[in-house]
Amino acid sequence: MTGTVITVQGSFSKTYPAERADATVSIHLEGATDASVLTAATKSANKLRAAIDELEDAAVAKWSSDRLQTWTEKPWNDEGKQLPLVSHARIGFTVPFSDFDALAGWIEKIAKISGVEIGAIAWDLTDSSRTTATAEVRSRAVKDAVAKASVYAQSIGLGTVTATALADPGMLGVSSGSEASPRMMKTMAAAGPELSLKPADIEISATVDARFTAS
Numbered sequence: 001m002t003g004t005v006i007t008v009q010g011s012f013s014k015t016y017p018a019e020r021a022d023a024t025v026s027i028h029l030e031g032a033t034d035a036s037v038l039t040a041a042t043k044s045a046n047k048l049r050a051a052i053d054e055l056e057d058a059a060v061a062k063w064s065s066d067r068l069q070t071w072t073e074k075p076w077n078d079e080g081k082q083l084p085l086v087s088h089a090r091i092g093f094t095v096p097f098s099d100f101d102a103l104a105g106w107i108e109k110i111a112k113i114s115g116v117e118i119g120a121i122a123w124d125l126t127d128s129s130r131t132t133a134t135a136e137v138r139s140r141a142v143k144d145a146v147a148k149a150s151v152y153a154q155s156i157g158l159g160t161v162t163a164t165a166l167a168d169p170g171m172l173g174v175s176s177g178s179e180a181s182p183r184m185m186k187t188m189a190a191a192g193p194e195l196s197l198k199p200a201d202i203e204i205s206a207t208v209d210a211r212f213t214a215s
Helices: 034-053 100-110 128-156
Strands: 004-015 019-030 069-073 085-099 116-124 161-167 181-183 187-190 202-213
Touching: 019 034, 019 100, 034 069, 034 100, 085 100, 085 161, 100 116, 128 161, 128 187, 128 202
Parallel strands: none
Antiparallel strands: 004 202, 019 085, 019 116, 069 085, 116 187, 161 202, 181 202
């Protein structure tokens, strides 16, 4: 091989506005008997399902729920005394939204259901947008590697650089970086009289190892 070998790592990241939100919600109730909490949890879960069904198709995609879980425990008080048996019932839901205004209004509505617990809101892109964004940042990472190698070559008085290898991080024997991946920001949603949910931008980043010759 003739010429000077230059090995670099290119990277690029970009933020994109969120296009969907996965709301995590659960029903958790406790009481003196299994039967009482099971009945109460089932009633609340049915109200939550009804609130989902009332949403327009444009506001929510396919949702999912866990199995209803029940368990018992004997809690202890501050004096170390074991208290009577307590029964629990819990069921979780994940509801994807594309309409963020509808999401805020829905959370305010379901917060009134007995036993409801608002979990995290996971902001994300659609699958199509994620594919497009990943292709874009990977291309820009390669261009960053070319620009970096060109600067190195010019700094030692050499001219055009020619790529001889491109690889995912670490495959050329250089220090590894992170492959293109989404960083999905999560925001905790707390119900209130004027609930406002601000979508978090999604950061997509890519890193590529590259080897060039310059002469």
